Amino acid sequence: MSMEVTVATVHVDGKSYQMNAEENLLHGCLSAGLNLPYFCWHPALGSVGACRQCAVKQFKDEQDTHGKIVMACMTPAAEGTRIAIHDPETVAFRAAIIEGLMLNHPHDCPVCDEGGECHLQDMTVMTGHDYRRYEFDKRTFRNQNLGPLVNHEMNRCIQCYRCVRYYREYAGGRDLNAFALRNTVFFGREADGVLENEFSGNLVEICPTGVFTDKTLKRHYTRKWDQQFAPSICVHCGLGCNTDVGEHSGTVRRILNRYNHDVNGYFLCDRGRFGYEFVNSDHRIREPLFKGKVVSADTASRQLRDTLTFGKAIGIGSPRASLESNFALRTLVGPERFYSGVADSEAKLVALAIDMLRHGPMRTPTLHEVEACDAVFVLGEDVTNVAPRMALALRQSVRQQPIEIAKALKIPLWMDHGVRDAIQDKKGPLYLATPYATRLDEIATATFHAAPDEIARLGFAVAHALDPQAPSRGDFPLAGEIARALTHARKPLVIAGPSCNSEAIMQAAANVAMAAGAQLMFTAPECNAVGAILMGSNPLSAAFQAVADGEADTLIILENDLYRRAPRADVDALLHATAHVIVLDHLVNPTSEQAELVLPSGTFAESDGTYISCEGRAQRFFQVFVPPIPIQASWRWLGQGAWERLDEVLTAMATALPHLAPARDAAPPATFRMTGAKVPRSPHRSSGRTAVLANINVSEPKPPDDPDSPLAFSMEGASTHPPGALIPFVWSPGWNSIQATNTYQQEIGGPLHGGDPGVRMFESAPSNDQSYFSSIPSAFEQREGEWLLVPMYYIFGSDELSLSAPGIAELATTPHVAVNADDFTEGEEVDVHCGGSTFRVPVCIRPDLPRGVAGLPAGVPPIAGLGLPAWGMIVRIP
Amino acid sequence: MISILKTIWYVFLHTFQKRITVQYPEEKPYLAPRYRGRIILSRDPDGGERCVACYLCAVACPVSCIALQATEDEHGRRYPEFFRINFSRCIYCGYCEEACPTYAIQLTPDFEMGEFHRQNLVYEKDDLLINGPGKYPGYNFWRVAGVQIGGKDKGQAEHEAAPVDVHSLLP
Numbered sequence A: 001m002s003m004e005v006t007v008a009t010v011h012v013d014g015k016s017y018q019m020n021a022e023e024n025l026l027h028g029c030l031s032a033g034l035n036l037p038y039f040c041w042h043p044a045l046g047s048v049g050a051c052r053q054c055a056v057k058q059f060k061d062e063q064d065t066h067g068k069i070v071m072a073c074m075t076p077a078a079e080g081t082r083i084a085i086h087d088p089e090t091v092a093f094r095a096a097i098i099e100g101l102m103l104n105h106p107h108d109c110p111v112c113d114e115g116g117e118c119h120l121q122d123m124t125v126m127t128g129h130d131y132r133r134y135e136f137d138k139r140t141f142r143n144q145n146l147g148p149l150v151n152h153e154m155n156r157c158i159q160c161y162r163c164v165r166y167y168r169e170y171a172g173g174r175d176l177n178a179f180a181l182r183n184t185v186f187f188g189r190e191a192d193g194v195l196e197n198e199f200s201g202n203l204v205e206i207c208p209t210g211v212f213t214d215k216t217l218k219r220h221y222t223r224k225w226d227q228q229f230a231p232s233i234c235v236h237c238g239l240g241c242n243t244d245v246g247e248h249s250g251t252v253r254r255i256l257n258r259y260n261h262d263v264n265g266y267f268l269c270d271r272g273r274f275g276y277e278f279v280n281s282d283h284r285i286r287e288p289l290f291k292g293k294v295v296s297a298d299t300a301s302r303q304l305r306d307t308l309t310f311g312k313a314i315g316i317g318s319p320r321a322s323l324e325s326n327f328a329l330r331t332l333v334g335p336e337r338f339y340s341g342v343a344d345s346e347a348k349l350v351a352l353a354i355d356m357l358r359h360g361p362m363r364t365p366t367l368h369e370v371e372a373c374d375a376v377f378v379l380g381e382d383v384t385n386v387a388p389r390m391a392l393a394l395r396q397s398v399r400q401q402p403i404e405i406a407k408a409l410k411i412p413l414w415m416d417h418g419v420r421d422a423i424q425d426k427k428g429p430l431y432l433a434t435p436y437a438t439r440l441d442e443i444a445t446a447t448f449h450a451a452p453d454e455i456a457r458l459g460f461a462v463a464h465a466l467d468p469q470a471p472s473r474g475d476f477p478l479a480g481e482i483a484r485a486l487t488h489a490r491k492p493l494v495i496a497g498p499s500c501n502s503e504a505i506m507q508a509a510a511n512v513a514m515a516a517g518a519q520l521m522f523t524a525p526e527c528n529a530v531g532a533i534l535m536g537s538n539p540l541s542a543a544f545q546a547v548a549d550g551e552a553d554t555l556i557i558l559e560n561d562l563y564r565r566a567p568r569a570d571v572d573a574l575l576h577a578t579a580h581v582i583v584l585d586h587l588v589n590p591t592s593e594q595a596e597l598v599l600p601s602g603t604f605a606e607s608d609g610t611y612i613s614c615e616g617r618a619q620r621f622f623q624v625f626v627p628p629i630p631i632q633a634s635w636r637w638l639g640q641g642a643w644e645r646l647d648e649v650l651t652a653m654a655t656a657l658p659h660l661a662p663a664r665d666a667a668p669p670a671t672f673r674m675t676g677a678k679v680p681r682s683p684h685r686s687s688g689r690t691a692v693l694a695n696i697n698v699s700e701p702k703p704p705d706d707p708d709s710p711l712a713f714s715m716e717g718a719s720t721h722p723p724g725a726l727i728p729f730v731w732s733p734g735w736n737s738i739q740a741t742n743t744y745q746q747e748i749g750g751p752l753h754g755g756d757p758g759v760r761m762f763e764s765a766p767s768n769d770q771s772y773f774s775s776i777p778s779a780f781e782q783r784e785g786e787w788l789l790v791p792m793y794y795i796f797g798s799d800e801l802s803l804s805a806p807g808i809a810e811l812a813t814t815p816h817v818a819v820n821a822d823d824f825t826e827g828e829e830v831d832v833h834c835g836g837s838t839f840r841v842p843v844c845i846r847p848d849l850p851r852g853v854a855g856l857p858a859g860v861p862p863i864a865g866l867g868l869p870a871w872g873m874i875v876r877i878p
Numbered sequence B: 001m002i003s004i005l006k007t008i009w010y011v012f013l014h015t016f017q018k019r020i021t022v023q024y025p026e027e028k029p030y031l032a033p034r035y036r037g038r039i040i041l042s043r044d045p046d047g048g049e050r051c052v053a054c055y056l057c058a059v060a061c062p063v064s065c066i067a068l069q070a071t072e073d074e075h076g077r078r079y080p081e082f083f084r085i086n087f088s089r090c091i092y093c094g095y096c097e098e099a100c101p102t103y104a105i106q107l108t109p110d111f112e113m114g115e116f117h118r119q120n121l122v123y124e125k126d127d128l129l130i131n132g133p134g135k136y137p138g139y140n141f142w143r144v145a146g147v148q149i150g151g152k153d154k155g156q157a158e159h160e161a162a163p164v165d166v167h168s169l170l171p
């Protein structure tokens, strides 16, 4: 981890090990590769000593032969500690503990989704408890319906308390708790209902048993050993969380967290975990279509070529397509005929963010570093709904200042409940300036709900309070307080982004960061928004102009629904005026429906590529399975034979765009081998190989080759742990559950062996002539009869792709308009007029909105594409 | 010369020995019930499909010739949506039967599976499922398991107490 770690020599069963002296013995033993069973401890949650499973025998000194049994997770790894794991009395103690935990355990393994990746199974085998002696009645519980994402089977609980510790204390949820008493303790909600927390899906991995399991996996269940995995990157926001994708028989079965110490650590958000189902959607484009008719891949390719030869083609890129696909389109049409895939204003803001982080003195932290920041000021971002995983990081950052209390009391930081008792509910400084109340408000020191211009003005005022050189207009009582909090912090952080579509907010944030010497983090709207902008392109409006001027008659649209980028009327006119519209995408959408030629492009699970996250981290995602023939990566369709393999695209890109060259090193090239072999995508226990396709043909086909990556579509290959960027799934002998992650880390909870995946594309350059931004907007003024319509973000609803996942769609917000006004009633239908469009939606009363400001759910059709904020009218229906 | 005559004599004596050649197929040999031949899927004593689609037979199979897909009925009872054995790969080792936690999959004393076309050796669930419990009468996994299914509520399995009232605080 860090350099200042103090090392202690600990003697285990007569052998000496070097352990981190600031940690406990369980952490040390596991880091040393020793097998010691445990349940209630988790690297992200610390120790509580609840399960008594991690017992070891501790000896006073060399002479002590008697020793005493202690809990490894509750004992510091102090210099000279002597312990025994394999001492007979301790072995018997651990076996007795697990026998006790198993008294009431149901006979469920065959029908339990945890089976085969169950920490309880692993620990039971590890302790050697193999025969049931208890013959009396077992306690039973009723299950609860917790919504479409998480399944509940309470009989399997071993009362380790990990779920509530994670859900309540780590993720800030309130609706899950322990009920009842003694041997009937129940973990669930007060009554049936959807789990409210946006990170509820992590319960599936946190719970060491099958109480909480993935309900989306349950609908098409297959065991872990039968899934084919590949390392991937989440496509549902700009943070770039690392995922492992599991597939079987051509359907993606689930997403698991893939540990990346710098980015997501152990946790994902629910959008990222459950959004994958769009890959299996009925709305997938699975065959090439020419004028609405299915054609062969060859015909489609020829058609693409012919159209390009005879037409004047331009290309529109995409912030959700890989660097490689964007580059392929740029190469195909020529850089001067390549246009951005996002609205001009958004492109400008992302470009501004990149520019500040590349050239400014402010450094952007990793997501992991956000957790360690001890004073945070957020401008304009509804973090939970825009960059969800970052909200979980902020929930840890507010603990940083109070933790000093525990440090002063000499409570070790891993002693979780000791620390929590010491700090009670004290919170460090977190200031939120957003147009409407957000989920993080409950942990904020102070909030400021105002129109975007007011948020920017507050930002400028804070910068001014920090440094009188910084310009400011207007007086904000809160500014001084925020400035003080940032000044007194060791690691202050400012967060902003393009959500409010306001340049002023981002500039104000930069001013604050500069004045406070703080780190600066910008969110990004989509998974490769930063990559697409870094590549460089003409603005989207210029594409509209080029068609209107007759300079182009052929439009190639890459993985992009233009109706989400521009007003309906404009896109209608554009598509109408273009002679040949060619669309490459995964899902049928209003743009693809109007295309002359539609090419089925592979999703993240069916293709390889690179995304650049908002941190500027280039990360590679790998194909999980080979899709049915016509579906292929967009860069393959567009390459037109110019290149055969991913590495060739990357090389060509590095030559044409040297500033993107580092992206090539996001993962090892396809030629990479371990012990002379490729990395297998399937676990070595993968089954059914000679039967699964036997109904089609009894002679099994040869496994497909993978020319693009060092991974193999096979269970055979290198049997050692691969480097971070290539870990398809975690497994170690004796460790079948996701807890096997322990064996991939240099130290438990630390970086992966060989470093964490991804390459940071920009590090701040020290420059002393950084001058403050000074275009400060004037105060927001309400208008008579008009509303400032601002975008309101929803974790379920604002993202395009996850809306086609049934579980997410069930929870997604529906079109509405949110207002804070007495003259409307909740649920009443109104007409919203904005930028030439009108739509009828119900009213939702939100007292947290500033007067004169109304909210529309961002990204929800038909509201997507409006270009908010904008002034509009809300008219009652007579 | 002597030895040749001796041989002819022995051959002649054999004419009067008891015949051990069985006139297969007219005459069928006795095979013990534990003989490992054609695999079947059995039903529990209540007539329900025994297989709970746990994938254990599939993973135990050394030649990977069993494939299935789990699904559930509307009451939560899990069963295989399809269940396929490629008998042209099966080595009749019986590991699947040994792994099966429900006695669903069983090897039977039938080996007459000769086919001209290998493709005909691919058996689907319809071909495998028999109408009785096979070698193991009496056992019904669902009566022991804690999962609730149609007709068996929580607390109604063997050795189960009634469900806990989680809102009660009585000691």
Ligand code: SF4
Pocket: A105, A106, A107, A108, A109, A110, A112, A113, A114, A115, A116, A118, A119, A120, A121, A156, A208, A209, A210, A211
């Ligand atoms: S939680 Fe683990 S041990 Fe318990 S039934 Fe499920 S797989 Fe078996």
Ligand code: SF4
Pocket: A156, A157, A158, A159, A160, A161, A162, A163, A164, A187, A206, A207, A208, A209, A211, A212
């Ligand atoms: S539900 Fe799972 S995590 Fe929670 S106490 Fe029970 S076993 Fe532990």
Ligand code: SF4
Pocket: A234, A235, A236, A237, A238, A239, A240, A241, A264, A268, A269, A270, A271, A272, A273, A387, A388, A389, A390
């Ligand atoms: S925070 Fe963003 S990148 Fe991470 S899992 Fe959620 S949607 Fe995916």
Ligand code: SF4
Pocket: A110, B050, B051, B052, B053, B054, B055, B056, B057, B058, B068, B096, B099, B100, B101, B102, B103, B104, B105
């Ligand atoms: S082991 Fe038995 S219950 Fe499990 S899938 Fe095979 S036949 Fe079905």
Ligand code: FES
Pocket: A026, A037, A038, A039, A040, A041, A048, A049, A050, A051, A052, A053, A054, A055, A071, A072, A073, A074
């Ligand atoms: S892990 Fe140590 S007591 Fe639970």
